[in-house]
Amino acid sequence: MNPLLACPRFDLEATLESGQFFRWTRDGDAFDILRGLRLFRARQRGATLEVQGADRWFVREFFSLDHDLAVVEKGLRRDRSLWPALDACAGVRLLRQDPWECTAAFILSTASNIPRIARTVEAIARTAGRPVTLGSSAGQAFPRPAAMPGETALRKLGAGFRAPYLERAARLAAGGLLEEIAELDTDAARDTLQVMPGVGVKVADCILLFAYGRLDVFPIDTWIRKVMIRLFFRGRRVPDRAIRAFAQERWGDLAGYAQQYLYHWSRSGGLAFPRRPRVVAGNRE
DNA sequence: GGCCAGGTCCAAT
């Protein structure tokens, strides 16, 4: 009844903690995961994944266990500058999230932070989502576009200035906008996503990378900008398009993984950004 | 308390 599946080069915990997905909780050595309308539980033992509440196919798809991380790592290792990030992110995979859920979360992500995004997403689900259960644990799925609360309610739930964006985006999603995306090439898909209010280049790229498996996109946020400028542009300010062009040319279809590793690594304190020189007891650090 | 936060929108160069 509980599927076991092989998961070579996979780190469940690190993947969930890498900031791409917000609907999970830890329960001892297991994780409760809400993906779309499904609640399932996963526990990793070495290269084996034990799952309750979802079939193998669903889990394999969600965790992108079909991605060949050996190829990803080998390709990215050509860049010495990526070694620390690669070492820190072994087994981190890009997920295939529910497109609407991912869209909503990243509309909420603008000028915010992970704990707050997760909190607001959770609040919306508690208010408007369908109850889902798995054995003794229970949760609420994130509401489908048509069931999203209105602007006023979203504000009360902590969406802030993003509330009207989210409401209008939900309307567009309910009209089928997100179903078109899969059929389009990446540039057209990005343009189409940006029709939704609150979705600019960065958010669109996150959606493409985290929900549609477009591994060639390279979302640039403040962390990535900082780390890329430091690693590859000698600390000189450059426009985002220069960073994108660089990533695209350098990493191609691996750019998405490069981004995720750089993001997770830098955010977990990896780069050891030189702190402002501190003067301590007359000694300079 | 002011500043910044997984940006985007809009108006003014």
Added chain:
DNA sequence: ATTGGACATGGC
């Protein structure tokens, strides 16, 4: 085409 400020809310 590029640049600057506003936008809610919360944490430090």
